[in-house]
Amino acid sequence: MDQPAFRLPDDSLVKRIISDEQAVLKQLYIANYEALERYILQNSGGGDDAKDIYQEAFLAVWRNIQIGRFLPRDEGDFEAYLMRVGKNKWIDELRKQKNRYMVPVDERHESDVVSDERGEETDDYINAVKKQYKHLGARCRELLGRFYFRKQSLREIAAEFAWTEASAKNNKYRCLKQLRELVLKEGVK
Amino acid sequence: MEKKPSYDLHEEELAYISEYLNDELGADERSVFDERLRDDPVFERKVEEVRALLVGIKEANIAEQLNLFHAELQPEEAVISTSSKPLWQRIRWLAAAAVLVLTMVGLWFFRSAQPQEQKLFSRYYKADPGLPTLMGTSDNYEFEEAMVDYKTGDFRKAIGKWYPLLVENRSNDTLNYFIGVAYLANSQPDSAVVFLDKVTAAPTSVFQSDAYWYKALAMLKQGRKADALMQLRRTEHHAKDSLLNDITSIP
Secondary structure: OOOOOOOOOOOOHHHHHHOOOHHHHHHHHHHHHHHHHHHHHHOOOOHHHHHHHHHHHHHHHHHHHHOOOOOOOOHHHHHHHHHHHHHHHHHHHHHHOOOOOOOOOOOOOOOOOOOOHHHHHHHHHHHHHHHHHOOOOHHHHHHHHHHHHOOOOHHHHHHHHOOOHHHHHHHHHHHHHHHHHHHHHHOOO | OOOOOOOOOOHHHHHHHHHHHOOOOOHHHHHHHHHHHHHOHHHHHHHHHHHHHHHHHHHHHHHHHHHHHHHOOOHHHHHHOOOOOHHHHHOHHHHHHHHHHHHHHHHHHHHHHOHHHHHHHHHHOOOOOOOOOOOOOOOOHHHHHHHHHHHOOOHHHHHHHHHHHHOOOOOOHHHHHHHHHHHHHOOOHHHHHHHHHHHHOOOOOOOHHHHHHHHHHHHHHOOOHHHHHHHHOOOOOOOHHHHHHHHHOOO
16 A cells, blocks of 8 residues: 655644544535535536535545555645545546536546555455444444544543553453454445 | 454553553653664554554544534634634734625625525524523533523623533533524524524433424524425424425425
8 A cells, every 4th residue: 555655743634633633624615615516506506415525525635645656745735635525536427427518528537536556456455345334333433533533642541431541441442343244244346 | 564464462462552652651661662664564564553543543543523513613713713824913903804894795695595495594593592590609600691692682692601511521411402593593504504503403302392493493504404304304493384484385
């Protein structure tokens, strides 16, 4: 899997996105919505289309940053890439809806297409994890979400669930293992 | 990574790799790990798999957050936050005025595009009166303070106070309901629908019938006639049949 081969400065945008700083994610989400919405509304879409496509694009860009496929230098870089991915997704959507107006297509989707086979396998695996995550028990979802996404410490989590820190740690690994087993059992694509 | 990995990944190793990827190892442990990663291709594949596992977990979580981010979208915020364009900052009042004019033109255009739905919305919409406030010493002090803002028509302020309370009670039907109706009262039907959705999804909520009613109105305001009808059929609001009739007679 492709990954950044160097250490990033702690305050870089990429680092902050990788560590899922909620404030940064929210700010990026809010700051860039309107541009894509305008494009979609001008190209035969509605408000719901804009929201769905934007969210898909936002997640795709987020994932590409997480696995090092895309390293934005700054917010402007992020914005340009997000717009490109969003527009491409909307063009694909319009292609699917054959009876609706088509926008002229003159660009290749170089931005969110993964060229190598290994990259595709990674995407399939991540998609399978997302799907199986819903089938994981509520407690495991909560625990993994708090630890890996909300970055709560094991101590905080233990207090929340009335566990000892050691059992919080054990439960976390048990949940990871369970999730992996679900993914492998159901097959990756 | 292979569909069915040819290697075994024991719990201890899964734990070890996840600690590396989550930056939980000390410097010495890290360099031992890095060395093994360079020399052992099977180990490298295991690390790739666990990395994808962790990215999947985070992505599942962030996907759940997006609607909350979306609910905070405000036209002026979205347009003015152009940090890479300092010229805009220098003339930000002019820009703000231009945004206001554009928004109003946009609203006018949107309204004139769906006159029938808008007319019906205006005829039937009456803001939820809110809950009685006691302003006692209860735990609900913040909630009630926001309710006072809501009742005095300061919907944005009310949302601003209710919203942080959601962090601890994401599925709380009372909070979701009032944030939803406050957004609608503030002419933000898209955000209203996001929050009212959570109330209608909770079958035991006392706000369920009203949530369907306001969701139907929000959708009407969005010009989504068919969706509004579906919501309306589920409410027990006294004006349900009358509005159903009126919507179905829109050509």
